Amino acid sequence: MSTAEEPLRSIGELAQRAGATVKTVRFYSDRGLLPESARSGGGHRRYGPRALEQLTLIRSLRALGLSLPEVRRVVDDADVAGHVLEDAVASRLRELGSELRAMRWREAALRLVGECPPAERADRLRLLGVLSTPPSTAPLARFWRAWLPPRMPARATAAFLEAAVPQPPDEPHPTQVLAFAQLHAMTTAPCPGGRQPQPEVHRVAGARGAAVLYAGLAEAYELTGPHLRRARDPHPGEALDAYAAAYASAYGSRDSPEFRRRLTARLATEPRLDRYWELTAVVLTPPAGHPEPTPGSADDWLRAALEQDNTRTA
Incomplete structure (x- = not known):
């Protein structure tokens, strides 16, 4: 349930705050990377306060070239600074090195x-x-x-x-x-x-x-x-x-x-x-x-x- 301190945002509001498109937010939501907190009476998605931080993380990882499965493993990991992210970045660096060669x-x-x-x-x-x-x-x-x-x-x-x-x-x-x-x-x-x-x-x-x-x-x-x-x-x-x-x-x-x-x-x-x-x-x-x-x-x-x-x- 939302509180005054933790308002729920619509998909459009979340997209605007993140500088993304509604299509992008919906894409990650449909794939379970950005879970919604609730639905409005009309069935519209509503996102909690952590959604902005999570969406920013997802877009940053994608900008680094990580694949969706790699992004999912990082997002599912409670410790963003942990081994899952390190391994994903190291793997991408190896791939990038091969591509550059x-x-x-x-x-x-x-x-x-x-x-x-x-x-x-x-x-x-x-x-x-x-x-x-x-x-x-x-x-x-x-x-x-x-x-x-x-x-x-x-x-x-x-x-x-x-x-x-x-x-x-x-x-x-x-x-x-x-x-x-x-x-x-x-x-x-x-x-x-x-x-x-x-x-x-x-x-x-x-x-x-x-x-x-x-x-x-x-x-x-x-x-x-x-x-x-x-x-x-x-x-x-x-x-x-x-x-x-x-x-x-x-x-x-x-x-x-x-x-x-x-x-x-x-x-x-x-x-x-x-x-x-x-x-x-x-x-x-x-x-x-x-x-x-x-x-x-x-x-x-x-x-x-x-x-x-x-x-x-x-």
């Missing part, structure tokens, strides 16, 4: 097409047409899973993929979008001869030996990173020792000058992988930034250091 990729892709020579637009549209926004890294991961030895331990495979698969930048430049699209095209194209060629060391080491190999190579690449960032010329040292030791373990041999000479011949160049690492470097590096080291650039540096060491010990 997608929009940035679309913007960079549009610039890529709009700024390229007309003769190149058809090819770029073809490359971009198969990408989601932002793009998925799943095709790149499948490419490497086919390259790694079968039955390699899951933890070792996950560690390798983390290093080998570049994540799409949140705010890409058109050149990074193009490089990622080219990576996608390359990794989804049929392999030469119908299957991904395997390096000799996979056959020799087997799945578990390959896991040990890539753990050792990861250490060697990490040691090489500072040299690459400082643009130092390849040279023998701790990084090369770790590199040679990783291969010696895989081949069941002992690291020695003779082994290093044989290793040089065994490390065959794979143009497809070279191209992968070139594109990966572009994806990871903004146009104005310094190239980020990749396993491919680290391996090139270490091979050059190995050849230098072989020349020195010959």
Whole structure:
């Protein structure tokens, strides 16, 4: 029952006080978000004093982009400052972050097409047409899973993929979008001869030996990173020792000058992988930034250091 201190308002009065339309108030009432306190003799809705505060809350939550089910959970929660609102806001922030990343990729892709020579637009549209926004890294991961030895331990495979698969930048430049699209095209194209060629060391080491190999190579690449960032010329040292030791373990041999000479011949160049690492470097590096080291650039540096060491010990 109403009192002098707590007058009931009609739907029109509530809408006017809230700066909303009658249609809006009726919409939330019909969905149970804004319960009425009573009905007039003519069956018209009447709202109590808390209705204005609740309507203001509902409209604020909707303005933040929360869905009706999320708004209902917040409204039904007695503590507006509690976990229900925190969870709803956090969920919306995650969704908004995904939407912003997608929009940035679309913007960079549009610039890529709009700024390229007309003769190149058809090819770029073809490359971009198969990408989601932002793009998925799943095709790149499948490419490497086919390259790694079968039955390699899951933890070792996950560690390798983390290093080998570049994540799409949140705010890409058109050149990074193009490089990622080219990576996608390359990794989804049929392999030469119908299957991904395997390096000799996979056959020799087997799945578990390959896991040990890539753990050792990861250490060697990490040691090489500072040299690459400082643009130092390849040279023998701790990084090369770790590199040679990783291969010696895989081949069941002992690291020695003779082994290093044989290793040089065994490390065959794979143009497809070279191209992968070139594109990966572009994806990871903004146009104005310094190239980020990749396993491919680290391996090139270490091979050059190995050849230098072989020349020195010959």
